[in-house]
Amino acid sequence: MQIIHTIHGLRAWRRAAGTVAFVPTMGNLHEGHLALVREARRRADNVVVSIFVNRLQFGQGEDFDRYPRTLQQDAAKLADEGVAVVFAPDEKELYPNVEQRYNIEPPNLQNELCGKFRPGHFRGVATVVAKLFNIVQPDAACFGKKDYQQLAVIKGLVEDLNINIDIVPVDTGRASDGLALSSRNQYLNGQERAEAPRLYRELCTIADAVRSGNLAYAVLEQAAAQRLSAAGWVVDYIEVRRADDLSVAHAGDNHLVILAAARLGATRLIDNIEVHLG
Amino acid sequence: MQIIHTIHGLRAWRRAAGTVAFVPTMGNLHEGHLALVREARRRADNVVVSIFVNRLQFGQGEDFDRYPRTLQQDAAKLADEGVAVVFAPDEKELYPNVEQRYNIEPPNLQNELCGKFRPGHFRGVATVVAKLFNIVQPDAACFGKKDYQQLAVIKGLVEDLNINIDIVPVDTGRASDGLALSSRNQYLNGQERAEAPRLYRELCTIADAVRSGNLAYAVLEQAAAQRLSAAGWVVDYIEVRRADDLSVAHAGDNHLVILAAARLGATRLIDNIEVHLG
Structure with a gap:
């Protein structure tokens, strides 16, 4: 398994790779993520997992700073799952201009449910996922149903922007007492x-x-x-x-x-x- | 030369094609467009020209309805230029949901210069170009400098959304008295x-x-x-x-x-x- 930190490096790898299934994450991986990875393995020759804590989708006062960053442990788990590439860019690699100037603007759904309590969250999710899709160019991408509204936004943007990627929803992983893994x-x-x-x-x-x-x-x-x-x-x-x-x-x-x-x-x-x- | 009207048909052709240079247009082609096509031919194995009058980039009271639609004449010119594919979708093919729900939102530049007089124009341009890029998946795309602000928006969105397409600016074609072709x-x-x-x-x-x-x-x-x-x-x-x-x-x-x-x-x-x- 390779850990790649640059867009250039990822593109170079991608050119020589066969089909790719992609699992975008913010890292700190648990069994729920690994279920996504296992589904991804069934979908393509190679699995790429991105690990990037995306500032754009955190609001003021949210937990961006204390969000757990555990790249070494995450990489060990992913190596065991047969992942081909971990894409772990730093912030400057994805946001070189400090400010993201061009954004994907979702429809009013972005202001309902979680969006009502997290203004700008789904714009940030849609934008980073569009960027990652353009970098990784996967054939399929797996998203957990736990973030159901996020899944709806991703499905909508893929459909509306004619992105040629198969979006695969994966059931929520749960602890034995029913708590959704997070x-x-x-x-x-x-x-x-x-x-x-x-x-x-x-x-x-x-x-x-x-x-x-x-x-x-x-x-x-x-x-x-x-x-x-x-x-x-x-x-x-x-x-x-x-x-x-x-x-x-x-x-x-x-x-x-x-x-x-x-x-x-x-x-x-x-x-x-x-x-x-x- | 093939004229393809559906996304499905275009994707099927694309899978078997080598490198592609792309020229998005609204049709009614003049020498300025043909200069884009000639530059495109120098850039890739195949040239795809799209012809689509994009309602999204026209404001109220603008000339969407009377914008000249001349597909047959356009196709004849493009065949002479060695174009591989004309992609001419109808409106329902690109906007099946009537309303485009997910849009590319450009930064404040979209409200200056032409954008000040054409509110929403550059959002419409950026969105349809992103859609066409996702459908055609070209290696390069040619844009005229005549629409200089549009070119700046396209360059910005390609950079900010990590779209892996080489944007090629082409000089403005002019009549002998200097008038820019349009x-x-x-x-x-x-x-x-x-x-x-x-x-x-x-x-x-x-x-x-x-x-x-x-x-x-x-x-x-x-x-x-x-x-x-x-x-x-x-x-x-x-x-x-x-x-x-x-x-x-x-x-x-x-x-x-x-x-x-x-x-x-x-x-x-x-x-x-x-x-x-x-």
């Missing part, structure tokens, strides 16, 4: 970690109710939010949406996703669950 | 056509003065604008700028471009001239 879980103290799986349980509760025919989404959402608040969470949102475009769900929609973001102490956790009816 | 010249009536070369003459007058050491740009700009107004033009702007990034020029800058846009009757003409000092 680099941010390590910010939780012991008590918070014990409490954290409640987020997923509440999503399951709504999903079960919907599957049983209860389509009073607003009532279900509010009840779940209240239970989370009572348990000490600060709820950003918990909502039933259409799975295809994340627009507001109505009775009669069959492909749904229930999404939530909530804070436990200083840590913001997100999760979601898909529900397919009829 | 599809919009055919909107001019006989009297206007006779008057039209004054725009270039005024640019040359400023260029000569600057070359002679007169760096009072504002004075030169104002005098030229007044002469144009006196001759019946409505001047949008006439400005000396830095050639590299189109920022405002100051004494001491050596690579300059003098740009103008002005209307003669209902027709808006643009032109520019580069000046290299020292």
Whole structure:
């Protein structure tokens, strides 16, 4: 496995490589990332994993500075998974002009759900992913469903900008108690970690109710939010949406996703669950 | 020469093709376009020319509806020039969702010079060019210096989004009286056509003065604008700028471009001239 730090080096490698499946990450890899890598291996001759903590997608006061950077450990894990190349550019390599002048501007979805609480986040995600796609030029790219709204943005930009890359969604990895795997879980103290799986349980509760025919989404959402608040969470949102475009769900929609973001102490956790009816 | 109307068809051709140089156009081809094509032929095994009148870059009240569409004549000219493929998608092929949801957002330069008079124009240009680049996947692409600000936007987006395409600027084609070749010249009536070369003459007058050491740009700009107004033009702007990034020029800058846009009757003409000092 090669670790490549420059765009020039990556392009030189790419010219001689066969098909490539790509997994963009911010590093600090856990089993959820490794599931993406394993799916990528099934899709192409070579797997490229990028590790880049992208300042553009962090807001003011967010955790850009303390986001865990663990390149050596990450590289060891990826070597074990048969990855061909780790692309780990430094900030000046991807943003030589300090300011990114040309950005991918997503539609209004970027201001809903997580976007409402993280202004500019999805612009930053869309822009860095477009840059990485242009550098790596993969045939396929794997994204976790854990970041469901991010996945929707990537699908949209690939479709709208005619990017010739197969976007592969991968199921969320979970701890045995249901907590979605996330680099941010390590910010939780012991008590918070014990409490954290409640987020997923509440999503399951709504999903079960919907599957049983209860389509009073607003009532279900509010009840779940209240239970989370009572348990000490600060709820950003918990909502039933259409799975295809994340627009507001109505009775009669069959492909749904229930999404939530909530804070436990200083840590913001997100999760979601898909529900397919009829 | 093949005329291909679908993205799928173009991609299928592309897979089997060698290197490609690309000339994006809105059709209604004149000698200026053919100069781009000839430069493209020198750059790659195959030349692809796209013909697409891009609604996204026209403002309200602009000439989208009456913009001349002359595919048959254009194709005949391109066949004579040894072009491999004409890519002529219809609107639904490039904009299947009616609304383009994800756009390339250029920096503030998009609101200056022509952008001040054509809000959204350079967003529309950048977005359609990014789409066409993703479809055609050329090694090089040729753009005329006549649309100097457009060229600056394309260069910026290619650099900022790490698009691996060599951008080739090509000198402006001119009629024998100096008028820059443009599809919009055919909107001019006989009297206007006779008057039209004054725009270039005024640019040359400023260029000569600057070359002679007169760096009072504002004075030169104002005098030229007044002469144009006196001759019946409505001047949008006439400005000396830095050639590299189109920022405002100051004494001491050596690579300059003098740009103008002005209307003669209902027709808006643009032109520019580069000046290299020292």
